[in-house]
Amino acid sequence: MSTPGQNNKLLYVARQLVADCKVGLLTTCNNIGHAHASYMNVLVDSTMSEVVAISAPGTEKTENLIQNPHAEWMFASSSLESLVYLSGTTEIMTGERARRYWDAMPNKSKAPYRNYSDSDDPEDFAIIRTKVAKATYCRPPGYQKTLICEL
Numbered sequence: 001m002s003t004p005g006q007n008n009k010l011l012y013v014a015r016q017l018v019a020d021c022k023v024g025l026l027t028t029c030n031n032i033g034h035a036h037a038s039y040m041n042v043l044v045d046s047t048m049s050e051v052v053a054i055s056a057p058g059t060e061k062t063e064n065l066i067q068n069p070h071a072e073w074m075f076a077s078s079s080l081e082s083l084v085y086l087s088g089t090t091e092i093m094t095g096e097r098a099r100r101y102w103d104a105m106p107n108k109s110k111a112p113y114r115n116y117s118d119s120d121d122p123e124d125f126a127i128i129r130t131k132v133a134k135a136t137y138c139r140p141p142g143y144q145k146t147l148i149c150e151l
Contacts, residue, residue: 010148014084014137018044018075024051025074026128028064028090036060040128041111042073043104044086048149051086051130052093052101054108056116062126065090071130081140088133098127 018024024042029035038061040053051073055062065071072087093101102122108114117124135149 007146007148010137010146011135013082014135014148015046015048017077017082017084017137018048018086019046020078021075024053024086025076026053026061027072027074028061029068029070030064031067034064036064041105041107043101043106048084048086048135049132051132052105053128054102054105054111054113054122055126055128056113057124057126059126062092062128065092065128073130083138085136085138086130086132086134087136088131090128090130093127093129094123098122101127101129 022041023039024044025037026040027035027037038055038059040055043052044050069090070087071090072085075084075086076082099122102108102125113125119125133150134147136145137148138145
């Protein structure tokens with residue numbers, strides 16, 4: 001069992017690990033239990049309260065999220081020894097909210113979803129936003145999991 005002070009330290013370490021990651025692994029599941037995982041370029045705010053990514057519309061991950069909005073993101077240290085899982089409810093953004101996230105996303109010109117469209121209109125893509133409800137930090141020894149935050 002961890003103490004509140006330990007959780008604050010782990011939360012800081014987890015936030016740093018996520019900030020250092022260029023990509024996150026998004027895991028989704030459709031309404032009949034078939035899972036799908038995909039590495040994605042992400043935006044994560046400094047509090048880890050939301051994760052945003054962009055995808056082509058009609059992909060397996062976006063179809064899964066339409067059927068079942070629950071998702072989990074995994075971020076790994078460069079050594080793959082420490083992991084952070086962020087999970088919560090996801091929505092496909094539209095309109096002005098989608099534009100704000102579109103404008104904030106770095107490296108759009110090199111992203112895999114560009115293989116589907118050269119458009120600069122966010123409405124031509126799936127802007128995926130996960131509202132984080134739970135953060136879990138996993139680390140050695142023995143792949144110890146610690147729930148650091150549950151909203």
